[in-house]
Amino acid sequence: MGLPDGVWVFETNPENMTKDDIKQVVLDIIADIAPDEDLTAVKPEVRLRDQLSLDSMDFLDIVMELRKKHGIEVPEADYVQLASLDSCANYLLPKFEAKGK
Amino acid sequence: MAGGRLMEGRQMSSKPRIVITGLGLTAPNGNSLGEFRANLLAGKARIAVIDVRHMGKHPAGVCDFDATKWQKRKEIRNGTRVGSISIFCAREALGDSGLDWDKVEKSRVGVYLGITEHGNVETENEIHNISQFGNDTKYWTHHHNPRTVANNPAGEVTMNMGITGPHYTIGAACAAGNAGLIQAAQMLQLGEVDIAFAGGVSESIHTFGIFAGFKNQGALGAHEDPTKASRPFDKNRNGIVISEGGAIYVLERLDDALARGARIIAEIAGWCINSDATDAVLPNPERQTECVQMALKRAGMKPQDIHIVSTHATATALGDIQECTALRNVFTDCPDTHINNTKSFIGHCMGAAGALELAGNLPSFDDNWVHPTINIEELDPECAMPGLVINQPLKVARVDAILNNSFGMLGINSALIVKKYGVA
Numbered sequence: 001m002g003l004p005d006g007v008w009v010f011e012t013n014p015e016n017m018t019k020d021d022i023k024q025v026v027l028d029i030i031a032d033i034a035p036d037e038d039l040t041a042v043k044p045e046v047r048l049r050d051q052l053s054l055d056s057m058d059f060l061d062i063v064m065e066l067r068k069k070h071g072i073e074v075p076e077a078d079y080v081q082l083a084s085l086d087s088c089a090n091y092l093l094p095k096f097e098a099k100g101k
Numbered sequence: 102m103a104g105g106r107l108m109e110g111r112q113m114s115s116k117p118r119i120v121i122t123g124l125g126l127t128a129p130n131g132n133s134l135g136e137f138r139a140n141l142l143a144g145k146a147r148i149a150v151i152d153v154r155h156m157g158k159h160p161a162g163v164c165d166f167d168a169t170k171w172q173k174r175k176e177i178r179n180g181t182r183v184g185s186i187s188i189f190c191a192r193e194a195l196g197d198s199g200l201d202w203d204k205v206e207k208s209r210v211g212v213y214l215g216i217t218e219h220g221n222v223e224t225e226n227e228i229h230n231i232s233q234f235g236n237d238t239k240y241w242t243h244h245h246n247p248r249t250v251a252n253n254p255a256g257e258v259t260m261n262m263g264i265t266g267p268h269y270t271i272g273a274a275c276a277a278g279n280a281g282l283i284q285a286a287q288m289l290q291l292g293e294v295d296i297a298f299a300g301g302v303s304e305s306i307h308t309f310g311i312f313a314g315f316k317n318q319g320a321l322g323a324h325e326d327p328t329k330a331s332r333p334f335d336k337n338r339n340g341i342v343i344s345e346g347g348a349i350y351v352l353e354r355l356d357d358a359l360a361r362g363a364r365i366i367a368e369i370a371g372w373c374i375n376s377d378a379t380d381a382v383l384p385n386p387e388r389q390t391e392c393v394q395m396a397l398k399r400a401g402m403k404p405q406d407i408h409i410v411s412t413h414a415t416a417t418a419l420g421d422i423q424e425c426t427a428l429r430n431v432f433t434d435c436p437d438t439h440i441n442n443t444k445s446f447i448g449h450c451m452g453a454a455g456a457l458e459l460a461g462n463l464p465s466f467d468d469n470w471v472h473p474t475i476n477i478e479e480l481d482p483e484c485a486m487p488g489l490v491i492n493q494p495l496k497v498a499r500v501d502a503i504l505n506n507s508f509g510m511l512g513i514n515s516a517l518i519v520k521k522y523g524v525a
Contacts, residue, residue, distance in 0.1 A: 035174040057179065060243045068240060 017096045019089035025070065026062065026088045030054075033061040044085035066092075071099060119286040120522060122363040123200070123351030125193025126460050127186060129162030129344050129447045133193070137457075138464045141472035142494045146328040146446045148342055154229065154309040156316070160327035161306040162344025162448035172261065181223060181248050182345070183304035184257030186453075187214060190349035191258045191298045198351040199363060200296070202262075211294035212255040212268035213284040214349070215277025215301035217452035217509070219270065220249035221308035254302050266294050274509025275413070276374065277301045278348065278455025279517040283372045285352045295357060300456035302347035311451075315341055318382065320417045322448075331448045332476035333414035333421050334484035341415045342448030348456035365522040367463055370502065371400025377512025384420055389427035389514050393504065396516035397431075404432050406502050407518070409471055410440045410488075411458045413506040415449050422483045424506065429486060439497060440489045442474035455507030455515065465500040466521040 027039055030052070037052050048054055062082060066072040072095050074082065081091035124134055130147035131137030140147070149163045168177050168185040171192040177185055191212070195202060227241050234240040247253070255268040267288070273280035278301025285299030305311050315321040322340035324330040331342035358365055373395035377385035397404060410428060414421040432438050443458040444450075450457050465471055473490040480491065502520040509515075 033175070033178065035178065053175075057243065064240070064242065068234070 016100070017093070019093055022089045022092050022096060023085045026085060026092075029062050029065040029069075032065070033058055042085060044089075047083045048085070049083070070096070072096070116290045118355035119289050119352055119369040120355050120358050121350050121366040121369070121463075121519070122353050122358050123194040123196075123198025124348065124366060124460055124463070125190040125195070125197060126346070126348040126457060127164040127166040127189055128346045128348075128450070128457050128461075129164055132164070132166045134460060134464070137461055138472075141443065141446060141461045142470055144473065144475050144492065144494075146331070146475060148327040148330060148344075148448055150327050151306060153312050154225070156309055156312055159312055160322065160324070160330040160342050160448070162342060162346065162450060163306065164345050176261065179244055180257050181253055181304065182307055183216070183219065183222075183254045183302050183347075186304060186345065186347040187254040187258050187302045187349065188261045190300065190302065190347040191262060194298060194349045194351050195262070200351065200361075205296065207263055208265045209295040210264045210266045211285065211288055211297045212258050212264060212266075213281050213288065213297060213299040214255045214258070214270045215273055215279070215281030215452050215456065216251070216254060216270045217274050217277050217303055217305060218272075218308075218311070219251050219253060221310050222304055223248040225308055225310060258298060264298075273374075273515070274511060274513050275415075275449065275451055275454055276507040276509040276513045276515040277452040278457065278459070279372070279505060279507040279515035280374060281456065282350060282352070282369070282459075282517060283374060283515065285350075286369050286372070289352060289354050295353070297352040298349050299352055300347065300349040301450075301453040302349070303451035303453045304345050305451045306343050306345045311343055315343070322416055329476050331416050331444050331446075332478075333412070333416040333442045333445055333474060334425075334481055334489070335416070335477045336479040336481040338416040338418070338421065338481070340417055342444070344448035344450045346447065346450035346453040346457055348453055348460045350456070367466060367519040368522045370402065370518040370520040371396045371398075372515070372517045373399065374513065374515045377514065379512055381511055384423040384508055384514075385512060386423045386426040386430070388512065389424060389506075389508060390430040392514040393427065393431050393506070393516045396504070396518050400502075400518045400520070402502060402518065404435050405437065407432070407435070407438050407504045408497065408500045409462050409465055409503045410438060411462050411503060411505045412440060412442045412474075413454070413508045414442050414484075415444055421481070424508070425484045425486055432486075432488070435488065437497070438488050439471045439495060440486055441472055443472075445475045445477075455505060455517070458507070459503065459505040459517065459519065462503050462505070463519070465503070469497050469500055471495045471497055471500070
């Protein structure tokens with residue numbers, strides 16, 4: 001049975017992903033949902049909302065794309081963890097590692 | 102009794118006069134009035150063949166305007182196809198109007214857009230999307246509701262342009278293009294707004310449901326040459342070619358337009374919307390006759406005053422005959438009345454149809470050419486009418502008034518009359 005449309009296959013084993021890999025995953029999602037934004041100089045420690053034009057619907061898009069493309073669930077209570085690239089990496093790393101096991 | 106009802110029609114002379122001062126459009130064969138008009142006079146149809154979900158290849162009218170001209174890519178991604186069509190048309194209309202937008206009081210601007218349907222495209226897309234995930238609704242997009250609320254196309258225009266006056270769509274099946282313009286004229290006459298962006302829009306080629314519905318109704322047009330698939334009044338016509346598109350006008354009260362020195366493209370002279378109250382899909386020529394007669398009455402005109410009748414005919418077997426019957430009832434002894442059709446070039450643009458079909462005829466006020474209806478290889482005798490302009494454009498002595506017919510399902514009829522500005 002093939003994968004559904006829109007589902008990507010990992011080239012990297014989720015178990016071996018680094019925080020930098022996860023930041024790139026998030027940036028790739030943002031590039032898709034906010035195509036007008038310049039992502040070349042995003043500061044990982046700064047809130048994404050403070051350096052990019054992102055609204056609450058965009059963050060819901062990030063949650064949806066993590067679900068659809070990576071099988072990662074982010075409960076509503078944890079949305080705050082997606083504030084910056086650094087916080088995304090810290091929060092998502094165990095989830096990706098758990099997927100690899 | 103029909104005559105009694107007609108006596109109830111009030112002439113519009115006691116109300117503010119409404120004029121067209123700008124126009125933006127996208128049609129399958131043109132993204133500006135100049136391009137659209139040139140193709141209508143040259144007899145150039147443009148119909149594509151598209152792959153319709155679940156249904157394979159079908160002819161359809163596809164627009165190729167550049168949405169990024171007026172929208173950021175994120176706006177396009179989060180919005181709808183018909184939202185992009187609406188924004189393109191409204192922005193182009195604004196440019197055409199010569200309005201100094203920075204100085205316009207945005208709370209006095211209204212947006213009134215006719216639609217045949219809305220939400221089918223996004224709903225079908227999401228049903229398909231979640232079907233890829235075992236129909237788990239947690240994969241259903243949170244963009245669904247803002248994309249599918251019925252005011253979506255008009256609302257996207259207000260957000261893009263910073264308009265803070267009223268906006269809504271007018272659901273009027275395939276009479277919607279006229280209905281949008283009529284709504285705007287009424288709101289201007291009431292003083293609800295000072296400037297209106299109004300017309301009709303459609304994204305219907307992106308929903309398989311409309312194709313399937315027409316096909317199972319025996320009303321979906323087909324031909325080995327897609328540009329000949331839409332052939333109203335031809336004996337061998339076999340149905341509708343579904344198209345997307347939009348036409349949005351800037352309307353103002355005449356006094357306001359004169360005060361700012363606007364170029365006046367045409368004046369809204371009269372209109373009527375009525376209902377068949379008979380059948381969901383089969384038109385009623387008696388009610389259509391009454392609709393046209395009421396529009397003439399309100400415009401203070403006789404049938405002889407109309408120089409172009411832009412027909413609604415969609416190339417269905419019965420619908421075309423019904424409209425011809427209605428027109429024969431009204432336009433007897435009218436040697437200067439010429440009849441044409443635009444769907445033979447671009448298919449049926451659904452909610453945009455009436456607004457686009459009027460647009461393509463407006464230049465006739467200046468150049469005195471009447472564009473034809475094309476693709477008639479053998480005229481259906483039941484559609485024969487004096488004044489029908491077939492396959493070749495016709496140069497005439499003068500064009501002072503245009504009647505634009507648009508009819509739709511559930512028996513909604515609309516007739517809109519516009520006249521050359523300055524003609525008594």
